[in-house]
Amino acid sequence: MSQAPHTLLLVDDHPMMRRGIRQLIELEDDLQVVAEASNGYDALLMAEQFKPDLILLDNNMPQLNGIETLKRLREAQYSGKVLMFTVSDAQEDVTDALRLQADGFLLKDMEPEQLIEQLRQALDGQLVISPALTLTLATALRPTPENNACNLTHREQQVLKMIASGMSNKKLGNKLGISEGTAKVHVKNILNKLGVSSRLEAAVWALEHDK
Amino acid sequence: MSQAPHTLLLVDDHPMMRRGIRQLIELEDDLQVVAEASNGYDALLMAEQFKPDLILLDNNMPQLNGIETLKRLREAQYSGKVLMFTVSDAQEDVTDALRLQADGFLLKDMEPEQLIEQLRQALDGQLVISPALTLTLATALRPTPENNACNLTHREQQVLKMIASGMSNKKLGNKLGISEGTAKVHVKNILNKLGVSSRLEAAVWALEHDK
């Protein structure tokens, strides 16, 4: 390898984890850790200062998390590769990261040898994703909650609100002046549109999505 | 240092994290990593085989988590030190660990040098706790509204959490390894204690009262 090694920036709030990755990477001739950061703000500064070829970015950080950091990196016209590297396989995080042009999403429970290989592939321009995320990605692409959520009719939104306050079909039917059977029809349609299978899940959805 | 070094067992499901800790510890003459494990079951085997002076035990692991592993270590009459080492500062985990005679509870975001120091203190017989946990400990000891208002047992809190995530009795029963019937008993008791009349109201209560 006569060429200059690829430069890397490690971003993780756990010093021990940074050390583990660093030690792993330093065994490789073609990879070099040029900087570390323990939070998103430092990461932005380091990125600007060192302009690394690739940033390995933990998502779960206090203050500025990985997704936010990625967003700001892109806004700052950072042109290197960014690999998300986290323990969480939350669908939202994965899809958000990919939408923000992350160059990959790796889970921390992978084997060290795999990480090195994935880093090289990412530096080569490939999109690298942990195999364990296939299911997550598949479900994300299927029409589910967030996609159809706002397609709820006015009536259905009323009903959902009442579900989320704990009412039964009979109660909310009385309150709305409709029969229990009709209430059930609305509930059924809500469940279909939200992609859930019980009024309880619908209620959780409603409570988590602001109203 | 003419004495034999203290022997350590690292337990963490993240290979990278193990590597980081190992490399850190191997710089010290008086500390020696004699084995690693990536899950609780392996940890139990390794503990029996190598009888390390101290086990550094991650809590967040698939299959058998750290708390459960600690419990079984104590049941197996393991006499060495056990330090919980995790990212989570969940009050429940901390108090459970201490009740199970853990010799310390450290957070992963600590500085490497601190870790070494804490390991030595633990090996010396001291109880070591991350400073960041003082607030958690304080609130755990104080009879707060939430603790007494509900009177929910540990199991009931688990079940309530699952209710609040939308699970049915059958599902949460499977997840907890208990029968659907038993799950129903827990749910019934929860409803009584909370003074509500449906799992949905219980879920709303749980989501509104922070968890």
Add this chain to the structure above:
DNA sequence: ACGACGCTACCTCTTTCGGGGTAGCAGGGC
């Protein structure tokens, strides 16, 4: 005028919930 959509109502059917009860078995406190 016609179709699409939303709201209403009813039907059947299976599964799940919620409220009772009894009971064995572990652990901790007296």
Add this chain to the structure above:
DNA sequence: GCCCTGCTACCCCGAAAGAGGTAGCGTCGT
């Protein structure tokens, strides 16, 4: 020793929920 609590498991039974279907009746847009 004994009792009390918590966890487990089972029983019955009525009510509610969820998944199908059909259908009348509005409104809106083409």
